[in-house]
Amino acid sequence: MTPPLMDVRRVSRTFRVNRGLFRPSGTLEALRDVSLTLYRGEILALVGESGSGKSTLSRIMLGLDRPTAGDVLLDGTSVGTIPRRRLAARVQPIFQDPYSSLNPYRTVRQIIEMPLIVNKRMSAPARRRAIADILDILRMPRRTLEAYPSQMSGGQRQRVAIARALIARPEIVICDEPTSALDVSVQAQVLNLLMDLRAEFNLTYLFISHDLAVVEYIADRIAVMKSGEIVEVDKYDGLLRNPKTEYTRTLISSTLPVPEMSAFEQTCV
Numbered sequence: 001m002t003p004p005l006m007d008v009r010r011v012s013r014t015f016r017v018n019r020g021l022f023r024p025s026g027t028l029e030a031l032r033d034v035s036l037t038l039y040r041g042e043i044l045a046l047v048g049e050s051g052s053g054k055s056t057l058s059r060i061m062l063g064l065d066r067p068t069a070g071d072v073l074l075d076g077t078s079v080g081t082i083p084r085r086r087l088a089a090r091v092q093p094i095f096q097d098p099y100s101s102l103n104p105y106r107t108v109r110q111i112i113e114m115p116l117i118v119n120k121r122m123s124a125p126a127r128r129r130a131i132a133d134i135l136d137i138l139r140m141p142r143r144t145l146e147a148y149p150s151q152m153s154g155g156q157r158q159r160v161a162i163a164r165a166l167i168a169r170p171e172i173v174i175c176d177e178p179t180s181a182l183d184v185s186v187q188a189q190v191l192n193l194l195m196d197l198r199a200e201f202n203l204t205y206l207f208i209s210h211d212l213a214v215v216e217y218i219a220d221r222i223a224v225m226k227s228g229e230i231v232e233v234d235k236y237d238g239l240l241r242n243p244k245t246e247y248t249r250t251l252i253s254s255t256l257p258v259p260e261m262s263a264f265e266q267t268c269v
């Protein structure tokens with residue numbers, strides 16, 4: 001087994017919630033004693049219903065939020081002690097909606113270049129070379145650089161988001177529903193691209209999704225979350241053969257049965 005790259009150790013996250021004008025405020029346990037290991041080079045999927053805590057966990061792994069209890073280690077070092085820029089150079093997000101995650105007032109060139117300025121402090125010629133390289137790898141034409149996000153399709157915008165995430169050469173990419181806002185045919189292209197990039201950049205992915213059909217297609221292992229807890233982690237076949245909880249069984253049965261190929265699978269072959 002490859003060594004752990006990121007280790008989530010007994011993480012809990014409690015939020016204060018306001019219940020209304022005349023009611024006392026309370027607390028909400030978004031994560032409860034969550035442990036999860038991300039091994040170098042793998043694609044680990046995180047699935048679970050809305051509100052189960054997937055985004056909260058990913059924000060903590062990105063260093064954008066702190067756990068109430070527990071810790072997240074990156075190569076053995078607590079992410080809370082790693083300066084924000086240094087962490088961002090190693091762990092990058094790709095979000096669901098490329099439109100709202102890209103600044104509409106910046107050109108693609110400015111968007112892609114930003115992590116190099118902020119995280120790497122590269123010279124201008126080195127930045128130009130890095131931008132040309134990433135465009136080639138993503139097979140994006142040079143003219144895209146002067147466009148604004150509003151002038152692009154959803155799939156093109158997600159490519160820009162991927163270019164921005166990868167240009168500083170991170171080790172881990174945390175994808176939060178990266179294809180769910182896209183048309184089914186474009187979803188498959190973006191998933192195939194993410195898988196090609198894993199090999200090219202030696203990446204490790206945490207891939208958050210509602211959709212078991214999508215994660216079955218790409219994930220090495222799948223972690224199932226429910227009500228702030230990880231209820232099981234296994235390969236898809238393992239989950240299918242021996243689901244440990246009723247909840248996983250329900251998730252699987254909502255993906256299956258698939259008498260004919262789903263529209264998504266047809267676009268993947």
Ligand SMILES: Nc1ncnc2c1ncn2[C@@H]1O[C@H](COP(=O)(O)OP(=O)(O)OP(=O)(O)O)[C@@H](O)[C@H]1O
Binds near residue numbers: 015017030
């Ligand atoms: N900043 C916050 N303040 C209060 N409650 C929050 C906050 N962030 C998340 N929550 C709550 O924590 C729980 C987990 O939310 P989270 O967004 O992590 O779930 P999720 O599984 O990512 O859901 P979705 O798939 O809909 O994005 C929810 O009940 C949510 O309302």
